[in-house]
Amino acid sequence: MAEPSYVKGASTPAIVERTLGEALSVAVTKWPNAEALVSCHQNIRWTWAELATRADAVATGLLKLGLVPGDRVGIWAPNCAEWTLTQLATARIGLVLVNINPAYRTWELEYVLNLVGVKALVCAEQFKSSDYLEMVESLAPELRASAPGDLTSSRLPALRSAIKLTARERSGWLPFESLTKETDGNLLVKAALNLRPEDPINVQFTSGTTGKPKGATLSHRNILNNATLVGGTMGLRAGDRLCIPVPLYHCFGMVMGNLACIAHGATMVYPAASFDALSVLKAVEQEKCTALYGVPTMFIAELEHGEFSKFDLGSLRTGIMAGSPCPVEVMRKVIDKMHMSDVGIAYGMTETSPVSFQTSLDAPLSRRVSTVGQIQPHLEAKVVDAKGDILPRGEPGELCARGYSVMIGYWGDRERTREAIDDDNWMHTGDLATIDAEGYCNIVGRIKDMVIRGGENIYPKEVEDFLFGHPKIEMAQVVGVPDAKYGEELCAWVKLRAGQTATAEEITAYCKGQIAHYKVPRYVRFVDAFPMTVTGKVQKFEIRAAMIKELGIAEVETA
DSSP states (O other), X not given: OOOBSEEEOOOOSOOOOOOHHHXXXXXXXXXXXXXXXXXXXXXXXXEHHHHHHHHHHHHHHHHHTTOOTTOEEEEEOSSOHHXXXXXXXXXXXXXXXXXXXXXXXXXXXXXXXXXHTEEEEEEOSEETTEEHHHHHHHHOGGGGGSOTTOOOOSSSTTOOEEEXXXXXXXXXXXXXXXXXXXXXXXXXHHHHTTOOTTSEEEEEEEOOTXXXXXXXXXXXXXXXXXHHHHHHHXXXXXXXXXXXXXXXXXXXXXXXXXXXXXXXTOEEEEOSSSOOHHHHHHHHHHHTOSEEEEOHHHHHHHHHOTTGGGSOOTTOOEEEEOSSOOOHHHHHHHHHHSOOTTOEEEEXXXXXXXXXXXXXXXXXXXXXXXXXXXXXTTXXXXXXXXXXXXXXXXXXXXXXXXXXXXXXXXXXXXXXXHHHBOTTXXXXXXXXXXXXXXXXXXXXXXXXXXXXXXXXXXXXXXXXXXXXXXXXXXXXXXXXXXXXXXXXXXXXXXXXXXXXXXXXXXHHHHHBTTBOGGGSOSEEEEOSOOOBOTTSOBOHHHHHHHHHHXXXXXXXXXX
């Protein structure tokens, strides 16, 4: 019998049994005067000692609002130093930080605040087209007439305090700086006295594209260990400077970014409030960053930027590309043109804190550009068929993960928790993957994204990678659309490189004879941009819906 698609990670280094607050204290002891955080767009530079002092002041301010360990505090803001202060302040005293997507609108905000019972909300005044204060006030009109910290709202019954990041006065709102006036060491010690590494400390909402958002509840142990191990695998070390253009509200930013820096003594560098390719290039050069994070679309935007060649990126050494499957050619360009010789790929999901697989520094280049690496320490993974049986190595099936990183559960939703985590504590990812003879994992797509055309299984990523090899194509996204004859047909949305032109016939001709006939897209559309989440993931369901509308076709019922 062929070897089963099951892998188990190393048992070293040992699991860290600390709270996040304790981890920050360790960092301050080791590197008190080293730079901890640089926020380029805010002109802020703090050492580890300064960061901890400010976080303790915010923690004191939160306690004086009447919050107690276990209470939930929401943070609704783009990347900024205050986001990180709130992250560390809540962790110090056992308040559960609730990450709210900056792209959320009123309905989503109301849902998540009430689902987890947020008692205090920290938010920016506005971001892009969103006026956060107006949205909160539309849900809680009582706020403007209430004393700061004493809100009683019919639609947001748990919310007591609304805190805004700017100092401008506004009725009912507390300015964030009012939380930073003093530090009461006795209060902090008392609040932290009974905190344990296994306590919930963070709620992160997963995509609501197939229903209401789900609140993945994570512990100190979950995210601190994942940050430590991910940072170690990528070679992050004291004195490194990590450029973090990915959003802090997401695991990539706050765990793999902030917490990895805390664990390893690296500097957190925020180039801008949200992703901007030019800001990233400037920050890397000016701050002499040694590491850079991003999803593939971010790296593509940086590489394709008209001013790319003007910047000296020679300080870069390592980093991580994650969040969605990476075209092989993008990875090669990042290594060659951005000097990131040690860059790796990481794979995971919010529910697993997030990383389960990662490429190592000594992995052959061919492995680093074509797989998501090998299983992380202290974790297990397997690939199973629809019945739950483990498949032989090399056969695609659903990837499942188990170990310290698996979330506590979805907040207030036992049913969906049971759907995701089985009786043996395996987290079912919903991703289609293969594991080869050497234990390298390759993500071939989402189960829901797989296209079945005339009985043939097609993994869109394979076709996307092929299209990316076309010299005129900057990026391609492939989806399935309903078809009366074949069940589904392939559709490719293509973004051309600047200054290029092409026809649909040219693209299909490029495919014919190079890939199997059933993988050649039936429909090709040229676009200037793709529908994206704030984390840079392409929303394929929107592409599919747009094509169904354009083509005037109906969903095809399947057995």
